[in-house]
Amino acid sequence: MQYLLMIYAAESAGPKAGTAEHDKMMQRYTELGQELDAKGLMKGGNALDSVATATTVRVRNGKAQTLDGPFAETKEQLGGFFLLDCKDLDEAIQYAGKIPSAQFGSIEIRPVVSCAS
Amino acid sequence: MASLEQTRAAVEHIVREEWGQVLAALMGYVRDFDLAEDMLQDACVAALHHWPLDGTPLKPGAWLLQTARRKAIDRFRRAANFESKRAEFEMMIELEQQVQQEEEDTMDESIPDERLRLIFTCCHPALEEHARVALTLRTLGGLTTPEIARAFLVSETTLAQRLVRAKRKIKAANIPYVVPAPHLWPERLDSVFSVIYLIFNEGYAVTSGQKLSRADLCHEAIRLGQILCRLAPQESEAAGLLALMLLHNSRQESRIDNAGNLVTLECQNRHLWNREQIDAGVRLLRGALALGRLGPFQIQAAISAVHANAKRYDATDWNEITLLYGKLYELQPTPVIQLNQVVALSFAQGADVGLVALAELDEQGTLAQYQPYHAARADLFRRAGRMKDSAAAYQRALELTDNKAEQCFLEQRLLEVSK
Incomplete structure (x- = not known):
């Protein structure tokens, strides 16, 4: 059985990047990742860029609408996810519009933070 | 000999005219708004220094582009630590190759127009x-941040933040710097149209004391519309939008009196209308209609053209306008359009017919909070000779507006019917 664990937190909460506390937290993330890897549980995971980079796509009456900002309707719940490797946002928007639930729900697109090696 | 200020103003004018096209070309190389703007800014400083001495180059755009690239290379070279600036270093090498390749010919040739990519990206x-x-406005129009802030009545800080956030999102979300594929054009063009029309309307809206800086926005929107028409000549709605803006703008001189009050179409001095703009608008509209793809902007332009072609207010072809509003309603079923159709109908067939149609329109009572509905109703009552009903409707309309010019106008009318 696969499970998606979603991390919710206020962007202003938690240790600030560049501080020793933040380094410690990142270290704990790394350790957790290694532990899950070792046990064969880890299927994928990454940090998302801030909500300021979010785009929402909906399809109503067959017409795709693209909007700036995160998805903000509280009546609807997260029901699934796709992790895509697209060449740019337009490609991601194109496939977001093809997700059947976009006809009645909303698809939020968030860039995954690319880890510079 | 021209004074220093005059020379400076002349250089600045040219720079502004070329800004969008040069920036669009630079974006093609560096894909980074801040960097491209910095490069162009450097080239502009150089232009202010060189042009007054050496004369304005034959192709100022090509000169600015060439100089911007050279300045960027110098800048990258000066960056002390190449290792930490690998991306810049790579960009520099690429730029140098391009400059070497094109050094000979670019100076004499026009730079390729890549503004369509820029428009689609900015209006994503x-x-x-x-x-x-x-x-x-910043990237295509070459307006400065303070100029845009002033025109939109927001603080420079707010505006600067907006720009920073937008540029960051373009980068982080990887919004591509491309002309979208044809199947994406309808949605993406709508967004471009609405941005240009928003700029126009912001300039056209009456706000006392802001008359001058706001008229500039109309001019800027028309300029953007002209660029878009040149780049996408097959898009009938692009021509329709430009025609509509020109036709509206042709009445700029007559629609506000010396006291800053709104003057209705009926009372406007038609001799003040700008014939040149009207002719240009009508010509554009004819061309657009010939393409055979009707759209809301073309219909609105057609309505505006009917008014423009009427020698006097009472010579207006209201039947034609009623018909056009009907067509517009088919494409955009909104209460505003229905309301306008009823008003046109009342001029074609009388105030009583208009009042009946208006009553049918508001059967559900959905227009109760809608100021134009009450203003239109008040006017129909006035024309039907029902002054008491008219006064009550004007009173209601007054309660629903904050706009100073509108308030003035409604108060004036209320006074007239209350006599």
């Missing part, structure tokens, strides 16, 4: 609407 629907407007 994944950007917030205000940010789209600001970014378009």
Whole structure:
């Protein structure tokens, strides 16, 4: 059985990047990742860029609408996810519009933070 | 000999005219708004220094582009630590190759027009609407941040933040710097149209004391519309939008009196209408209609053209206008359009017919909070000779507006029917 664990937190909460506390937290993330890897549980995971980079796509009456900002309707719940490797946002928007639930729900697109090696 | 200020103003004018096209070309190389703007800014400083001495180059755009690239190379070279600036270093090598390749010929030739890419990127629907407007004016129009802030009555800080956020989103979300594929054009063009029309309307809206800086926005929107028409000549709605803006703008001189009050179409001095703009608008509209793809902007332009062609107010072809509003309603079923159709109908067939149609329109009572509904109703009552009903409706309309010019106008009318 696969499970998606979603991390919710206020962007202003938690240790600030560049501080020793933040380094410690990142270290704990790394350790957790290694532990899950070792046990064969880890299927994928990454940090998302801030909500300021979010785009929402909906399809109503067959017409795709693209909007700036995160998805903000509280009546609807997260029901699934796709992790895509697209060449740019337009490609991601194109496939977001093809997700059947976009006809009645909303698809939020968030860039995954690319880890510079 | 021209004074220093005059020379400076002349250089600045040329720079502004070339800004969008040069920036669009630079974006093609560096894909980074801040960097491209910095490069162009450097080239502009150089232009202010060189042009007054050496004369304005034959192709100022090509000169600015060439100089901007050279300045960028110098800048990258000076960056002390190449290792930490690998991306810049790579960009520099690429730029140097391009400069060497094109050194010989570019100076004499026009630079390729890549503004369509820039327009589509700045008006990307994944950007917030205000940010789209600001970014378009900044990058395509070459307006400065303080100029845009002044025109939109927001603080420079707010506007600067909008721009920063938009540029960051373009980068982080990887909004591509491309002309979208044809199947994406309808949605993406709508966004471009709405940005340009928003800029126009912001300039056209009456706000006392802001008359001058706001008229500039109309001019800027028309300029953007002209660029878009040149780049996408097959898009009938692009021509329709430009025609509509020109036709509206032709009445700029007559629609506000010396006291800053709104003057209705009926009372406007038609001799003040700008014939040149009307002719240009009508010509554009004819061309657009010939393409055979009708759209809301073309219909609105057609309505405006009917007014423009009437020698006197009472010579207006209201039947034609009623018909056109009907067509517009088919494409955009909104109460505003229905209301306008009823008003046109009342002029074609009488105030009583208009009142009946208006009553049918508001059967559900959905227009109760809608100021134009009450203003239109008040006017119909007035024309039907029912002054008491008219006064009550004007009173209600007054309660629903904050706009100073509108308040003035409604108060004036209320006074007249209350006599």
